[in-house]
Amino acid sequence: MNDSEDIVRLESVEKTFRDFWLRPTVKAVDGLSLSVRKGEVFGLLGPNGSGKSTTIKMILGLLSPSAGDVRLFGLPPRAIEARRKLGYLPELSYLHPFLTAKETLRYYAGLCGLKSAEAKERTTQLLEMVGLADVAGRPVGGFSKGMARRVSLASALVGRPELLVLDEPTSGLDPVSTKEVKTLVKALAANGMTVLTTSHLLADAEDICDRVMILDHGKSVAEGRVSELGTSLEDFFLAKVGDASEFRLAPFLG
Amino acid sequence: MLSEPLTLLLALTALVLAVFAPAFHYHQFGEASRMARDAGLSAIFTCGSALAVFGAIRAFRRELETGTFEMALAHPVSRSGFFLAKAAGLFAAYLVFALTVFGAAVTIVIGATVAGRIAARTGEIATVWGPCLASGVAVAVVPLLVGAALNRFWRFRFVLTSMASALMLAIASAATFSFLIGTGALARLAPAVVLLAVYAALLASAASAFSVRFAANAAASLTGLVFAATLPFVGNYYMAEALSHGGSVPWSYVGLATLAAIPAAGAFLLLGCRFVRDIG
Amino acid sequence: MIGFAKVFWLEIVSLVRSKTLVMLAVASVAWMFAAPFIAKGDGTADGAREMFVRYSLGGAFAILLVSLLAAATGSLARERAAKRLQLTMVRPVNHMLVALAKTAALTLSGASVLALCCILMPFAPGVGDGVLGRQCSHVLKPRLPSPRDEARDMYDAYMADPETPAAVKKAKKSVVLRLLENRAVDHYQTIATNDTVTWRFASAGTAAEAKGLAVRIRFTNQFDVRQDVRGELRIGPLSGVVSNITKAVVTVPLSRRAAEAGVAGAADGLSFSNKGSSALMLRPRKDIDLLVPADSFAWNLARAYLELVSILAIAVAFGVFLGASLGRPVALFVAIVTLVVGEISPSVIEQYPDELETSVADRIGLVLTRFAAEVTRPVAALQPLGRLASDECVEPGETARVVLLDFVAVPLALALLAGLVLPRKQDGL
Numbered sequence: 001m002n003d004s005e006d007i008v009r010l011e012s013v014e015k016t017f018r019d020f021w022l023r024p025t026v027k028a029v030d031g032l033s034l035s036v037r038k039g040e041v042f043g044l045l046g047p048n049g050s051g052k053s054t055t056i057k058m059i060l061g062l063l064s065p066s067a068g069d070v071r072l073f074g075l076p077p078r079a080i081e082a083r084r085k086l087g088y089l090p091e092l093s094y095l096h097p098f099l100t101a102k103e104t105l106r107y108y109a110g111l112c113g114l115k116s117a118e119a120k121e122r123t124t125q126l127l128e129m130v131g132l133a134d135v136a137g138r139p140v141g142g143f144s145k146g147m148a149r150r151v152s153l154a155s156a157l158v159g160r161p162e163l164l165v166l167d168e169p170t171s172g173l174d175p176v177s178t179k180e181v182k183t184l185v186k187a188l189a190a191n192g193m194t195v196l197t198t199s200h201l202l203a204d205a206e207d208i209c210d211r212v213m214i215l216d217h218g219k220s221v222a223e224g225r226v227s228e229l230g231t232s233l234e235d236f237f238l239a240k241v242g243d244a245s246e247f248r249l250a251p252f253l254g
Numbered sequence: 255m256l257s258e259p260l261t262l263l264l265a266l267t268a269l270v271l272a273v274f275a276p277a278f279h280y281h282q283f284g285e286a287s288r289m290a291r292d293a294g295l296s297a298i299f300t301c302g303s304a305l306a307v308f309g310a311i312r313a314f315r316r317e318l319e320t321g322t323f324e325m326a327l328a329h330p331v332s333r334s335g336f337f338l339a340k341a342a343g344l345f346a347a348y349l350v351f352a353l354t355v356f357g358a359a360v361t362i363v364i365g366a367t368v369a370g371r372i373a374a375r376t377g378e379i380a381t382v383w384g385p386c387l388a389s390g391v392a393v394a395v396v397p398l399l400v401g402a403a404l405n406r407f408w409r410f411r412f413v414l415t416s417m418a419s420a421l422m423l424a425i426a427s428a429a430t431f432s433f434l435i436g437t438g439a440l441a442r443l444a445p446a447v448v449l450l451a452v453y454a455a456l457l458a459s460a461a462s463a464f465s466v467r468f469a470a471n472a473a474a475s476l477t478g479l480v481f482a483a484t485l486p487f488v489g490n491y492y493m494a495e496a497l498s499h500g501g502s503v504p505w506s507y508v509g510l511a512t513l514a515a516i517p518a519a520g521a522f523l524l525l526g527c528r529f530v531r532d533i534g
Numbered sequence: 535m536i537g538f539a540k541v542f543w544l545e546i547v548s549l550v551r552s553k554t555l556v557m558l559a560v561a562s563v564a565w566m567f568a569a570p571f572i573a574k575g576d577g578t579a580d581g582a583r584e585m586f587v588r589y590s591l592g593g594a595f596a597i598l599l600v601s602l603l604a605a606a607t608g609s610l611a612r613e614r615a616a617k618r619l620q621l622t623m624v625r626p627v628n629h630m631l632v633a634l635a636k637t638a639a640l641t642l643s644g645a646s647v648l649a650l651c652c653i654l655m656p657f658a659p660g661v662g663d664g665v666l667g668r669q670c671s672h673v674l675k676p677r678l679p680s681p682r683d684e685a686r687d688m689y690d691a692y693m694a695d696p697e698t699p700a701a702v703k704k705a706k707k708s709v710v711l712r713l714l715e716n717r718a719v720d721h722y723q724t725i726a727t728n729d730t731v732t733w734r735f736a737s738a739g740t741a742a743e744a745k746g747l748a749v750r751i752r753f754t755n756q757f758d759v760r761q762d763v764r765g766e767l768r769i770g771p772l773s774g775v776v777s778n779i780t781k782a783v784v785t786v787p788l789s790r791r792a793a794e795a796g797v798a799g800a801a802d803g804l805s806f807s808n809k810g811s812s813a814l815m816l817r818p819r820k821d822i823d824l825l826v827p828a829d830s831f832a833w834n835l836a837r838a839y840l841e842l843v844s845i846l847a848i849a850v851a852f853g854v855f856l857g858a859s860l861g862r863p864v865a866l867f868v869a870i871v872t873l874v875v876g877e878i879s880p881s882v883i884e885q886y887p888d889e890l891e892t893s894v895a896d897r898i899g900l901v902l903t904r905f906a907a908e909v910t911r912p913v914a915a916l917q918p919l920g921r922l923a924s925d926e927c928v929e930p931g932e933t934a935r936v937v938l939l940d941f942v943a944v945p946l947a948l949a950l951l952a953g954l955v956l957p958r959k960q961d962g963l
Contacts, residue, residue: 021406060624061957078957084626094618096544098551110540111625139551155621260863267871312863471554 006071007163007194008036008059013068015054015218028054030218031068036163041185041195043209043226045202045237051218052198053091056167059196060088072163084113087161091168093148097141101132101151104140105158112159119158126154129184145172153181157188164188166197170204182208202234255309255347257414265420266394268301268355273390276362276382286366286382288498291443294359295494298352298450305351306454307477310344310461315470318533327533334527341462341523348454350421356447357424358393361386363439364431389427393420445503446493452508452515453491457481459519463526466533480522490514537627538635545609545639558601559647562594566651569593570660586660588923594651595842595919599849602644603869606853609636610956611862623957630953633858637851637945644846652839666832669746670925671825676733676804676818684721685714722754722815725808732805735824747772749804750823752783753814764810769803769824776806780814785825828927837928838918844940849873851945858952859959876910879903 015029029051036042044052057063058070061077075082095104102123109119127133130150135143140151149172156164169185170178185208189195199205205212206226213223214237222236255261276290317323317340327333365386372383382390401416432440460480464473489495490511493503549555573589576582610633613619622632656665679687689707692698692714702710725731753763765776772788804824808814816822828834852872856865918928 020412057620060620062620062623064958080626080628083624086624086626088621088624090617090620092617094616094621096548096618098548099544103547107540107544108621108625110543111537111622111627113536113626159625258863259861260867263864263867267867308863469552471552471557475557 005038006035007038007073008034008042008196009069009071009074010034010055010059011069013055013058013065013070015051015058015063016066028218029058029065032215032218032220033068034213034220034223036194036196038194039189039192040210041189041197041208043205043212044196044198044215045205045212046198046215048200050215052215053167054218055215056165056196056198060086060165084159085162087156087159087164089152089156089164089166089169091171093145093152093172095140095143095148095151098139100137100139101127101143101154102136104151105154108155109158114159122158122160126157130154146174146177149173150177153184161193163194163196166195168199169197170199170201178204202237206234255313255344256350256417257411258309258312259413260312261305261309261347261351262413262416264301264305265351265354265417266398268297268351269358269390269394269420271297271301272355272359273362273387273394276366287363287370290359290362290366290382291439291497292494294355294362294443295446295450295492297359298355298447299453299492301355302348302352302450302454303457303481306344306348306458307461307474307481309347310341310458311465311470311473311477313340313344314462314465315473318466324533327530333530333533337462337466337526337530338523341459341526344458344462345455348458349451350417352447352451352454354393354417354421354424356443357421357426357428358390360428360439360443361393361424361431362390363443364435365390367439368435386431389431393424393427396423442497442502445505445508446497448508449491449493449503449511452512453484453488456484456515456519456522459522459526463522463529466526466529484518535631537625538631538638541622541627541632541635542639545636546643549605549639549643554601554605555643555647558598558643559650561601562597562647562651563654565593565597566590566654566658570658582660583665584923586658587655587665588919590658590661591651591655591922592919595648598644598647599846600870600873602640602846603849603853603873604866606637606640606850607857607865607869608862609640609854609857610952611857611860611865614959615862619956628953629956630950633854633952633956634946634949637847637854637949640850640854641843641847641941641945644850645843648839648842648846652835655835666830666835668831668925670828670831670834670922670927671748672828672927672929673750673921674735674737674824674826676822677736678733678818681715681718681819682711684718685711688714688718719819720817721819723818724756725806725814725816727808727811727813730805730807732803733818733822734803746787746827748785748787748825749774750783750785750825751776751806751816752821753780753816754821755780755812755815761812762810763814765806765808765814768805768807831922831925834922834925834928837930837933838922840933840941841918841928841936844936848940848944851948855948855952855955858955872906872910875903875906879907879910 011033013029013032014027016024016027019025032051032055034042044055046052054063058065059072059077061072061083070077072079072082073085077083096107099107105123105126106119109122114122124133127136130153132147132150132154135147140148143151153169156166164185166185169181173181182204185195185197189208189210195208197205197209209226211223211225214221272290272294275293276286314323317326326336362382365383368383368386369381381387397416397419400419401410401412401414404410404415405412428440457477457480461473461477464476467473468476496503567590569590570586573585576585610619613622623629655661678684689711693703693710702713705713723731747769749767749769751767755761759780760782761780763776763778763780767774767776767786767788769788771790774786774788776784776786778784804822849869853865853869856869859865860868920926921928
């Protein structure tokens with residue numbers, strides 16, 4: 001595959017957070033290079049604080065890199081044209097509590113530039129898909145965590161994105177819904193959508209990802225196709241990042 | 255609450271009002287001392303009331319919205335006890351603010367009194383006495399520099415260290431000038447400031463109770479109603495007028511005014527304890 | 535513009551469903567009807583009406599201004615704190631349009647509540663029947679050299695005057711000119727007994743043809759005590775008799791019948807003949823107004839409404855910009871302090887003129903205050919309510935300028951700045 005088919009491309013990207021005096025407080029991403037190709041499901045894995053969310057935010061244009069270059073569809077991430085083809089599901093559901101599920105989807109459809117009739121049709125379709133058609137008229141402020149998560153997922157899909165960025169997509173979902181989300185992601189990928197996802201649940205990532213990158217302390221420690229690992233993703237992950245849990249837990253386990 | 259930028263901003267505003275309003279010496283007609291007293295008390299009253307109300311609303315609503323309130327309640331603590339402890343903590347933060355501005359106000363009042371005596375002898379216009387003015391300005395400015403330096407070189411928290419420096423400087427300056435020149439200003443201002451603290455406690459208890467049950471805007475509106483309802487009685491707690499012409503506020507009055515406020519503040523705290531039972 | 539429409543809609547829905555708009559409307563209207571029981575007039579029907587208009591609509595406007603400023607600072611800052619803003623920012627929407635849409639929605643909400651207040655105002659107790667039909671007047675000022683020109687003309691003589699304080703002689707020319715300019719506004723003119731003076735007015739010739747022309751005038755004397763005034767005012771074929779006391783503002787209607795007995799005055803000038811026993815003084819820039827009949831109170835109210843909405847727009851835009859740049863509590867604090875400084879800075883400057891700049895602290899304070907006054911002048915100088923209450927015409931030309939500047943240009947510029955700041959502020963998260 002050549003560069004032109006890279007939907008996301010990061011080259012030697014660094015992100016250093018600084019305090020008021022401009023002194024570096026933490027280097028969240030350190031010389032990271034990656035590319036996500038058209039039509040693949042790419043998993044960004046790593047322990048807490050490894051720089052996954054910072055990387056995602058730089059790809060989305062929510063943070064600017066301290067060094068290096070980020071390209072989304074070959075454009076700077078803050079370019080409106082790049083954002084036109086983007087869908088984003090954040091780690092938690094940040095919804096407007098006064099809007100109903102239907103209004104939430106219509107709102108984001110409008111922001112994506114969908115015409116009224118198309119937005120209406122797409123909203124109905126997505127609410128059916130995430131199983132919320134019956135409660136479409138209820139304010140999302142009263143929804144359970146799982147229901148809110150489904151609304152967020154539908155909002156991410158409402159603009160018919162070419163790239164779907166999922167931050168912990170199965171967080172807060174019950175096992176049935178988790179399975180449904182995994183099936184949905186596979187189906188979307190099969191239809192040509194590019195998916196970039198982060199997950200703590202390695203089994204989930206193993207199920208849906210074509211390729212994964214493991215981050216630790218802001219650096220890539222491994223990258224490759226899941227099918228070529230030769231071992232389970234969990235074993236591979238622990239081997240790369242190190243299984244410190246037994247040392248940490250030892251005092252408590254007696 | 256002491257590490258909130260809003261607390262520092264309100265404290266600085268109050269200090270600037272208390273120190274600089276009397277320092278503008280024109281059109282005072284020989285009443286520099288009275289002006290200093292009024293400026294100090296009004297700064298504590300206005301900025302302090304704002305701090306008591308908005309501090310309480312912000313503290314409770316943020317904890318409720320982020321879930322830390324529920325997390326604390328999940329531990330083996332009494333709900334009412336937790337609510338009352340939090341309200342007491344807010345009041346302690348208010349006291350830090352009030353003590354700081356009180357210290358600066360005492361310094362400036364002493365400065366204005368001394369200047370008045372000098373002016374009576376020399377026939378010049380009375381301005382706030384230089385050393386006291388310098389000390390007052392230092393209380394408003396130096397803490398920022400101290401906070402900035404501690405943050406820059408030792409990574410201390412800027413707001414917290416600035417507040418602590420302001421408090422220490424204000425107390426040191428008030429104590430020094432009271433010791434050198436006389437404790438008159440300290441003794442006369444103290445009951446008036448305690449009265450303001452009682453009124454602030456009343457507002458803070460109302461704001462705390464409402465913010466447990468209602469959203470921030472609604473809690474602010476309801477506390478505004480409490481303020482409007484108590485407006486006719488504010489004069490009983492804001493006693494600047496009583497201090498003019500050599501007057502003073504007896505401590506027995508402070509005790510009575512506190513006793514009068516206790517049922518209302520207690521009712522709001524009980525209401526808060528009732529509301530806190532429904533959380534979760 | 536689709537993004538604009540959606541964000542605008544969302545803001546309106548939030549304001550309605552959070553009951554903020556209803557609470558604002560109830561508070562404003564309640565104040566409108568409560569104010570007449572609180573504010574006391576001067577005992578006359580006109581005085582009571584003036585007081586009620588000023589305080590009922592003024593109070594409702596103050597409630598709206600402070601509430602909308604608070605809401606504006608929170609509209610972006612709270613969304614950012616709740617992390618909802620990032621979901622809008624990753625969509626293909628111009629960030630400036632997001633800020634502009636929020637400004638527009640909040641302004642529209644304020645404008646709706648204010649419109650309700652304006653519609654209900656004639657029904658407020660004490661405003662009086664038929665208020666909408668009352669006639670208002672254009673207020674014409676005498677044509678005089680500008681205070682700045684007068685200051686320049688006076689400069690050399692003033693500096694050469696041995697009585698000029700040494701400190702002033704050492705001051706910079708710009709400071710002395712500002713001092714003289716302030717004085718020129720209060721420059722007194724003396725009218726000796728049996729003397730006649732004439733002040734020229736722009737378009738006075740046309741005004742003289744108007745029915746219901748009047749002069750509002752205030753005399754004083756060098757002893758600063760109350761004293762009888764007697765004299766006659768003339769403009770073209772019209773005249774009016776002044777019989778009153780000094781230090782009181784008196785409105786003298788001019789009529790053709792009264793002028794028949796005397797000699798006609800100059801067509802473009804208002805003349806006054808002092809028939810009293812002592813010399814009179816007045817400040818031509820402050821103490822004489824030619825009142826030319828204009829349209830009705832209803833039209834005046836409409837123009838005042840547009841100016842008030844423009845003030846709301848600029849305040850909201852400033853609040854939204856602050857909310858884009860700062861956290862909510864700090865943004866609100868800065869907004870309120872700016873509002874207070876804007877309100878008090880003109881009177882501070884008035885009370886501390888240049889002669890009193892005796893210390894470095896004074897100079898620094900005054901430089902800062904003048905800067906604040908200059909920055910906030912476009913809004914602070916607007917007093918449509920005062921003119922509305924005293925039946926003075928809110929001039930259409932000025933209204934158009936205010937709408938263009940405060941309702942359109944400044945909010946657009948602030949939204950542009952907010953749009954630039956928004957993505958950079960995210961870096962701090």
